[in-house]
Amino acid sequence: MGGLLVLCPGQGSQAPGMAQHLWDFTVAREVFREAGEVLGWDVGELCRRGTMEELTRTDRTQLSILTCSVAVWRVLESAGATFVVAAGHSLGEYSALVVGGHMSFADALRVVDVRGRGMQACAEERGGMMAAVIGLEGEAIEEICSGIEDVWVANYNSPGQVVISGTVDAVRAAGEDAQQKGAKRVVPLPVSGAFHTPLMAGAAEALAQALGDVRFTRGPRRFFSTTELCYPEPDELAAVLARQLMSPVRFTQSMEALLRGAEAPDEGLEIGPGNVLTGLTKRIARDFPVASTGDGEAMENALEKAGG
Numbered sequence: 001m002g003g004l005l006v007l008c009p010g011q012g013s014q015a016p017g018m019a020q021h022l023w024d025f026t027v028a029r030e031v032f033r034e035a036g037e038v039l040g041w042d043v044g045e046l047c048r049r050g051t052m053e054e055l056t057r058t059d060r061t062q063l064s065i066l067t068c069s070v071a072v073w074r075v076l077e078s079a080g081a082t083f084v085v086a087a088g089h090s091l092g093e094y095s096a097l098v099v100g101g102h103m104s105f106a107d108a109l110r111v112v113d114v115r116g117r118g119m120q121a122c123a124e125e126r127g128g129m130m131a132a133v134i135g136l137e138g139e140a141i142e143e144i145c146s147g148i149e150d151v152w153v154a155n156y157n158s159p160g161q162v163v164i165s166g167t168v169d170a171v172r173a174a175g176e177d178a179q180q181k182g183a184k185r186v187v188p189l190p191v192s193g194a195f196h197t198p199l200m201a202g203a204a205e206a207l208a209q210a211l212g213d214v215r216f217t218r219g220p221r222r223f224f225s226t227t228e229l230c231y232p233e234p235d236e237l238a239a240v241l242a243r244q245l246m247s248p249v250r251f252t253q254s255m256e257a258l259l260r261g262a263e264a265p266d267e268g269l270e271i272g273p274g275n276v277l278t279g280l281t282k283r284i285a286r287d288f289p290v291a292s293t294g295d296g297e298a299m300e301n302a303l304e305k306a307g308g
Contacts, residue, residue, distance in 0.1 A: 003084035005258060005265035006099060007281065007290070008069050008092030010249075011062055011191070013274035014055040018064075019047035021296035022071050027078050031071035031105070035063070038109045043067050058123065058192060059116040062091045066112050069095035069272035070105055072293050076271070081306035084265055085222040085258065089277055090155075090196070090249050091115075093225065093241065099271070101219030102237065111241075114210040118203030119245070123193025125202070130154060130165040130191050131175050135184030138162050138252075144177045154196035156252040158283040165194045200245045208242035226254040251277075255284045269293065269302060 022028035023044075032044030046054060047064050055061055069092070073081075077099075086096035094108045133141055138153065141162045145151050151166030151174045164174050171194075175186035194200070216234040225232050225240055227247040232240045258264065268290035270277045275292035282290060293299045 005268040006086040007277040008088035008095035010090035010092040018273035028071040058120040062116040072271040073099040079306040100221040128194025130189040204245040211238035
């Protein structure tokens with residue numbers, strides 16, 4: 001197949017000023033204007049001048065990252081860029097679906113608004129935490145979690161980096177067990193809840209209802225689900241996205257599946273703030289060329305390539 005793999009980041013990639021380098025582009029400003037009209041508040045102002053505290057609110061973070069990612073792609077697309085398959089990390093799946101033509105940007109904004117509010121409510125009601133376990137493989141961590149109630153594997157990020165999620169006591173106990181069994185570090189993540197676990201059931205229920213009003217289409221480009229390791233059909237997408245909130249993100253396994261065989265893309269590009277997925281992909285497949293668009297220089301490099 002060849003061509004470009006587009007990677008869309010999730011929560012945790014936000015940073016103050018993350019949209020500042022996009023403001024020179026009329027196409028990007030139009031994306032932020034559209035988001036503001038749909039949501040009723042100024043997403044662009046938050047992405048340009050918001051504090052880290054404001055950007056870390058789950059009900060605002062997700063909408064900000066989604067909007068930034070769509071803005072980046074529309075700028076690149078206006079310069080002639082195209083891609084063959086898109087994948088996202090958690091929230092990033094909505095960005096991937098929008099740029100791939102499977103759902104409208106307005107629908108994605110409305111659904112992600114429900115998603116973020118629901119996750120924030122679950123976090124406030126039930127608490128919980130997430131932690132990255134460094135230096136221990138997934139199977140060993142799965143075994144640890146199977147022996148402790150209320151903790152689960154949430155993200156398979158790269159070889160030797162797996163995220164666990166659950167109640168505070170359970171995550172701490174699993175982290176201690178992991179260190180005793182050889183993990184180099186266990187790093188608590190700056191999130192407010194136990195995402196990608198059954199503790200998100202309330203948010204998943206509200207999300208499923210919102211997704212029921214969305215019209216999904218096949219789109220001109222392929223979308224790969226990093227929770228279900230497949231290319232879902234349009235009539236499957238609502239259920240896939242609802243289950244996603246309580247399912248682990250299998251980013252490692254997804255990249256391994258996408259980058260092998262005759263249909264593998266030639267290169268990758270992370271669209272949106274930061275370069276988290278760029279770094280993870282390099283750890284998964286060292287020889288696969290992948291770049292980011294998270295700052296002005298990276299964006300200019302991507303534009304130059306798109307126009308060349």
